[in-house]
Amino acid sequence: MAFCDLYQDKMHEECGVFGVYDRDQLDVARFVYYGLYALQHRGQESAGIAVSDNGSILYHKDMGLVNEVFDDVVLNHLKGKAAIGHVRYSTTGASHRENAQPMVIKYKNGQMAIAHNGNLVNSAVLREKMEDSGTIFQSSNDSEVMLNILSRYRILSGSIEEAIIKMMEEVKGSYALVILTSDKLIGVRDPLGIRPLCLGKIGQSYVLASESCALDAVEAEFIRDLYPGEVVIIGEDGVKSIRTSEGGRTFLCIFEFVYFARPDSFIDGASVYKARLEAGKRLAIECPVEADLVIGAPDSGLVAAMGFSQQSGIPYGEGLIRNKYMGRTFIQPNQSMREMSVRIKFNAMKSEIKGKRIVMVDDSIVRGTTTRRIVQMLKEAGAREVHMRVSSPPLRYPCYFGIDISSMKELVASRHSVEEIRQMICADSLGYLSLGGLLKTPVGAGCRFCTGCLNGQYPLDVSEVENEKL
Numbered sequence: 397m398a399f400c401d402l403y404q405d406k407m408h409e410e411c412g413v414f415g416v417y418d419r420d421q422l423d424v425a426r427f428v429y430y431g432l433y434a435l436q437h438r439g440q441e442s443a444g445i446a447v448s449d450n451g452s453i454l455y456h457k458d459m460g461l462v463n464e465v466f467d468d469v470v471l472n473h474l475k476g477k478a479a480i481g482h483v484r485y486s487t488t489g490a491s492h493r494e495n496a497q498p499m500v501i502k503y504k505n506g507q508m509a510i511a512h513n514g515n516l517v518n519s520a521v522l523r524e525k526m527e528d529s530g531t532i533f534q535s536s537n538d539s540e541v542m543l544n545i546l547s548r549y550r551i552l553s554g555s556i557e558e559a560i561i562k563m564m565e566e567v568k569g570s571y572a573l574v575i576l577t578s579d580k581l582i583g584v585r586d587p588l589g590i591r592p593l594c595l596g597k598i599g600q601s602y603v604l605a606s607e608s609c610a611l612d613a614v615e616a617e618f619i620r621d622l623y624p625g626e627v628v629i630i631g632e633d634g635v636k637s638i639r640t641s642e643g644g645r646t647f648l649c650i651f652e653f654v655y656f657a658r659p660d661s662f663i664d665g666a667s668v669y670k671a672r673l674e675a676g677k678r679l680a681i682e683c684p685v686e687a688d689l690v691i692g693a694p695d696s697g698l699v700a701a702m703g704f705s706q707q708s709g710i711p712y713g714e715g716l717i718r719n720k721y722m723g724r725t726f727i728q729p730n731q732s733m734r735e736m737s738v739r740i741k742f743n744a745m746k747s748e749i750k751g752k753r754i755v756m757v758d759d760s761i762v763r764g765t766t767t768r769r770i771v772q773m774l775k776e777a778g779a780r781e782v783h784m785r786v787s788s789p790p791l792r793y794p795c796y797f798g799i800d801i802s803s804m805k806e807l808v809a810s811r812h813s814v815e816e817i818r819q820m821i822c823a824d825s826l827g828y829l830s831l832g833g834l835l836k837t838p839v840g841a842g843c844r845f846c847t848g849c850l851n852g853q854y855p856l857d858v859s860e861v862e863n864e865k866l
Contacts (some may be wrong), residue, residue, distance in 0.1 A: 411513040412438035412606045415480040415574035417581040417630040419600040425474035428481035442496035446509040449476035451578045453507040457496040481575040482511035488838045495537040503547040512539035512739035514591040515798040570797035581630040589624035589646040607661040643785035647855040648845035656761045659713040666736035674702020674837040675787040683827025691715030693758035701757035701786035720813035750778030764808040768821040792854040
């Protein structure tokens, strides 16, 4: 669900990146603005746009939603040939303006900007080495680590392509990058393809985006997803692709399909909408229940709830209404206010649920506290029974690759059995989709998946950061 600072039971969202190289006289800043609008679900904490203009990079970024950070005055000032943009929810780096992106640096060869979705597992080690050698950092963001490595290798080699390949050899973790130089727009996807990035085209101009829904928003044609370990360089001569030796087996984050991506996106060949619908169907087969009505937790549980209804034959309906105008910065000074915030954001449809046995479908349970409040809300509204169904397996392990999942001690499933969780959330029954079932849901996906948060099996060595989240 959006606005994760409000919905305490959810994972923090990852970031969204967008870029355009203009060969059609586009207003690149506004073009990126609309692209970021389509990616707002990936981060509501901060937003920023950087534009390359005759060798210099102009930028504006601040805390807030896209429409809060930018207006006509700002956008009219950002003129140039190419642009990149970013929406952020903090993973590495605290929630402060200095950590907003794109990150922009001045160095011997000029200027460079970077926007990053993902998380490095060795950023602390790299940062310490660089600080020991005299590097000064302006933020606590691991994206600045990458930017400093890039600038160093660019000075040594003189080639941005070689600098990127060298950087990819040093950094470990997940990243989808859009990089802006004086004359190029560059996209980079991490060697395991953990974070998504796709390429599109409008007219003779090229676009990079975290999700295909952002291409649709600006009427760009989807060309393809970037390959794991691929570097795409876009300039006046067109598109050049470098498949680095770093590229290996794909391990796309499975939660792109469960929760993070917009349902109208396609990622690595699979429809997010169809994956969620299939998850709901498989959930109904694996965890059947006798009930009168299936509802979804707005918004991320709705499609899976439809699938559950289709498979089970239990009617689908609206049982919870979400206040779409709830502010991102809503203050919760104490526990009673946090309790009230759930009721302000969600309200039960008493006329629909009174006297009925309800199946409520959601994508995940992290702490369980908000789930318990919603179950109680439904029962107070007259539901005879509330059966909780979750369209993913229990979250038992932290994520180190860009999703700020709580530490293990805060993950309710890492410490409690399914029956214990059922009792905690006051549900009449509780069922989770199996991992085997979940992995079958992204039909047509030409990739493997990272499932570390579900089974503790990570595609990279995470020992350098593991102790921080135990």
